[in-house]
Amino acid sequence: MNSGPQNLLPTWASRVTQREIRRLYETDARGIHDEELINEVGYGLLARCLSSIDAAEAVGGKARCPQCSGIVVHSGRSGEVLRCSCGWELTWEDYFDTIQHKQLLGAEPVLRQFHSFVQAFPAARTPQEKTLLIDQLIHGFHWFCKTNTPTRPVAVNLIEGRLSEVVAFLENLSCGGRSTAGVAENYAQWDKSIEVNSGWYASRRERDAKRER
Numbered sequence: 001m002n003s004g005p006q007n008l009l010p011t012w013a014s015r016v017t018q019r020e021i022r023r024l025y026e027t028d029a030r031g032i033h034d035e036e037l038i039n040e041v042g043y044g045l046l047a048r049c050l051s052s053i054d055a056a057e058a059v060g061g062k063a064r065c066p067q068c069s070g071i072v073v074h075s076g077r078s079g080e081v082l083r084c085s086c087g088w089e090l091t092w093e094d095y096f097d098t099i100q101h102k103q104l105l106g107a108e109p110v111l112r113q114f115h116s117f118v119q120a121f122p123a124a125r126t127p128q129e130k131t132l133l134i135d136q137l138i139h140g141f142h143w144f145c146k147t148n149t150p151t152r153p154v155a156v157n158l159i160e161g162r163l164s165e166v167v168a169f170l171e172n173l174s175c176g177g178r179s180t181a182g183v184a185e186n187y188a189q190w191d192k193s194i195e196v197n198s199g200w201y202a203s204r205r206e207r208d209a210k211r212e213r
């Protein structure tokens with residue numbers, strides 16, 4: 001198939017950078033509510049959540065057309081060509097290629113967290129409410145159904161870096177007496193969840209080793 005406007009590839013929002021998130025927490029820890037910065041981070045995360053939701057829908061058989069945003073139903077068979085009424089077409093294989101290896105896909109509990117953020121964030125009124133929603137989202141966990149224990153942090157779908165880097169990053173975020181109320185509590189909850197699987201995370205193993213010395 002020749003590539004051209006007719007077989008436009010879908011594009012996905014990238015993960016938010018660690019730098020942006022760090023700036024938000026540093027500002028918040030000083031008791032400053034920079035609404036422009038909060039919105040920048042919040043809407044970046046929201047776009048990423050929407051991409052993740054769309055990617056999951058596409059894998060489930062309902063691909064969004066990158067040309068007109070219409071939904072193209074497909075069976076996921078290899079070699080199948082997705083065709084939209086607007087004239088766009090692309091093989092499912094080429095479509096799926098754009099989704100893979102981008103930390104876009106998450107299981108159902110993750111998507112539920114993303115859905116609720118997408119609804120709640122634009123409705124939040126105060127900078128404190130927005131900050132808390134961002135904080136809850138990035139400290140969310142994938143829940144392991146069988147044992148109902150927290151496993152992978154959701155943050156890896158949302159913030160740039162490898163899983164271990166993102167965990168180390170979250171551990172070092174600023175939090176102080178002037179931080180938005182609730183931020184410290186979210187962190188404590190997150191910290192407990194990481195502790196359950198501490199063997200997975202190099203940064204945590206190092207920290208624990210230092211403590212034992």
Ligand SMILES: [Zn+2]
Nearest residue numbers: 065068084086
């Ligand atoms: Zn279309």
